[in-house]
Amino acid sequence: xxxxxxxxxxxxxxxxxxxxxxxxxxxxxxxxxxxxxxxxxxxxxxxxxxxxxxxxxxxxxxxxxxxxxxxxxxxxxxxxxxxxxxxxxxxxxxxxxxxxxxxxxxxxxxxx
Amino acid sequence: xxxxxxxxxxxxxxxxxxxxxxxxxxxxxxxxxxxxxxxxxxxxxxxxxxxxxxxxxxxxxxxxxxxxxxxxxxxxxxxxxxxxxxxxxxxxxxxxxxxxxxxxxxxxxxxxxx
Numbered sequence: 764x765x766x767x768x769x770x771x772x773x774x775x776x777x778x779x780x781x782x783x784x785x786x787x788x789x790x791x792x793x794x795x796x797x798x799x800x801x802x803x804x805x806x807x808x809x810x811x812x813x814x815x816x817x818x819x820x821x822x823x824x825x826x827x828x829x830x831x832x833x834x835x836x837x838x839x840x841x842x843x844x845x846x847x848x849x850x851x852x853x854x855x856x857x858x859x860x861x862x863x864x865x866x867x868x869x870x871x872x873x874x875x
Numbered sequence: 876x877x878x879x880x881x882x883x884x885x886x887x888x889x890x891x892x893x894x895x896x897x898x899x900x901x902x903x904x905x906x907x908x909x910x911x912x913x914x915x916x917x918x919x920x921x922x923x924x925x926x927x928x929x930x931x932x933x934x935x936x937x938x939x940x941x942x943x944x945x946x947x948x949x950x951x952x953x954x955x956x957x958x959x960x961x962x963x964x965x966x967x968x969x970x971x972x973x974x975x976x977x978x979x980x981x982x983x984x985x986x987x988x989x
Contacts, residue, residue, distance in 0.1 A: 767917075796975050806964055808918075808980035815975055854917050856978075861930050863908070863978065865917035 767857050769866035776845045777874050783830075784840045784869045786855030793817075795859035797831065797838045802852040802868070811853070814838065847873050877901065881967050881981035889989055893955035896984045900948070900969030906930075908978065909942055909952050910966040918966055924950065957988045 766789045776782035788797070799811040814822045814831050821829050826846075830839045842849055850873045855866040880899040888894050900907050905926050910918035921940065922932040926947035935942070939958070944950040954961055964985050968978040 769917075798977055800980075806966075806983045806985070808966065808968070808978075810977045810979075813975060813977055861906075861923060861925075863920065863923075865910075865919075867917045868915075 767855050767864050767866040769855055769869050771869045772867070773870045773872070775872040775874060776842070776849075778845055778847060780845055781841060781843045782845055782871065784842075784853050784855075784871070786838045786840070786866055788836050788838065788855070788857045788864075790836065790857065790859065792859040795857060797829075798856040798858070799827070799829070799838075799840045800854045800856060800865075801849075802854060803850075808854070812840065842871075845873050847875060849873050879967055879969055879979050879981035881965075881984055883984055884982065885985050885987075887987045887989065888957055890959055891956040893953065894957055894986060895954075896952045896965050896967075896986075898950045898952070898967030898981060900950070900967070901971075901979055904969035904971050904979070905947070906970050906972070907944060907950050908966075908968040908970075909950070910968065912964045912966055912983070914963070921952070921965075954986075957986075959988050962986055962988045 768787045795816045797814045800808045812824045826843045828841045852868045854868045857864050907924045909921040912918045922935045922942045923930040924944040942952045964983040966983045968980045970976045
């Protein structure tokens with residue numbers, strides 16, 4: 764079974780600084796997608812960024828970017844110029860076909 | 876476009892009672908998921924539908940949980956009888972058929988079993 768591991772239960776960052784959240788996954792598939800979701804206290808999961816495994820170029824969405832290392836099965840999220848509104852739970856997710864799996868999450872605190 | 880709608884937002888019941896959750900996915904999304912999220916954990920898939928057919932229900936505790944998606948649109952998830960360990964947030968999500976399409980989530984239902 765495919766597994767997704769987030770080894771950092773909690774992270775904190777100073778406002779305006781940069782933080783990196785780690786994620787590793789295990790799969791034998793070659794065609795898959797990776798996602799980062801943000802879950803604020805309102806509970807709704809919001810898509811932050813996605814990466815297609817067959818694309819070598821790292822995805823970027825404004826202040827959010829990923830470091831995708833396919834051989835190492837690593838998919839980290841970098842948040843630049845952190846803002847107070849970035850404080851939330853962040854979940855790494857993997858999807859291949861109909862199989863969608865989530866990591867346990869990293870709670871990000873942003874200090875003013 | 877309207878998002879995924881879920882109701883109720885909160886529910887408190889006593890153990891051994893029954894409860895039902897409702898989900899209306901984004902229009903046109905054929906795939907619908909129900910996830911259970913226990914406090915401090917990531918979402919765990921309970922059941923996945925493709926239109927009105929079940930794709931994966933391998934982690935659904937079928938002795939007490941049931942779900943249906945009549946007409947391939949709305950879906951209901953039922954628990955009967957509830958146990959204390961069923962206390963969690965129940966998330967509904969849907970996605971379109973595109974290869975890399977992400978899941979779109981509703982606001983979830985927080986269930987407390989006392």
